[in-house]
Amino acid sequence: MNPKIERLIKQFARLPRLGARAGQRIVLSLLQDKTGRAENLANALLDAAATIRPCPRCGVLTDADAGLCEFCRDASRANGQLCVVRDLADVWTLEKSAVFHGRYHILGGLISGASGTVPEDLNILTLPERIKSECITEVIFALPNTVEGKTTQHYVISVVGDVPNVRFSELASGVPLGGDLDYLDDGTLSLAFDGRRGV
């Protein structure tokens, strides 16, 4: 195989959840396209890589020129609610569902022995200052419902400490909408029983 094509395939193959076959398919389709799709993609990628930076306040990727991100600049989102998430993909998911209209705080990962992520790797220490300066009244944890997620949540709460008039909350655990009990794992079932509500 031509070495340039081979190198390009390898670079695509290393992208998350792709692989050698997907890389081949993508490179073939791009190099055989006559409408300039390869150049357009490459130029858009170069432009984004040069100008997109994490928001210095919340961590959402945004235009470096803009300073703060679209959420932090939007005054209507200063409603006192701050949603703590693991990464930007979670922000996008929450935005798509339109259930939350406050501001975000991206940790950039979870405390984890397995991956060796320690609290210092995460964007936690700026949180107490944000809570004060943005008059936050509720910190909502929307972290994965896993050991790592809960560990991180406990750690963040211990760092923030007791702030008067600020309450902490987390997303409810239980049976997903349309969820069939037959297909639920024991952990979810146990959480759903513990959190049962009167009807």
Added chain:
Amino acid sequence: MNPKIERLIKQFARLPRLGARAGQRIVLSLLQDKTGRAENLANALLDAAATIRPCPRCGVLTDADAGLCEFCRDASRANGQLCVVRDLADVWTLEKSAVFHGRYHILGGLISGASGTVPEDLNILTLPERIKSECITEVIFALPNTVEGKTTQHYVISVVGDVPNVRFSELASGVPLGGDLDYLDDGTLSLAFDGRRGV
């Protein structure tokens, strides 16, 4: 979402067999990477798009500077065998299996009413000249075992016509290696019966 990021995600999402979620995942991983992976990928893509062209003889993608592709330049491959395939991915598959050591001829598609591909869209008319000038003695069809593949094969044979000392062959049909009869479709089973061999 930031418009630059949104546009980039859309461009990745349109690549074959990706989609919105895969696009998001890829763009996030590229823009959050601090080792220059985004720039490297973009530059490799620009370089390939600017310099890679189909070989004027067989259609394999190759450096434009090199003239003919690595197969057509390799004298040891002038063994009289010419393998007719649909596209470059098929060449790569055959090369990986190392079952064939002659030259290739890429049609660039198959005759198909469904996709509206007519013979004029394909690289067929140069074939008689290649057979003569490269002293081909066997034309091996390695096309998909489908109606379109067989239609195209018949058409190509009719275009090449009767050339003395040239034989046409096609890949054998039948039960794949490790294939369980239980999981075989009727068409394959019928081909395997028709092609049964004495043991």
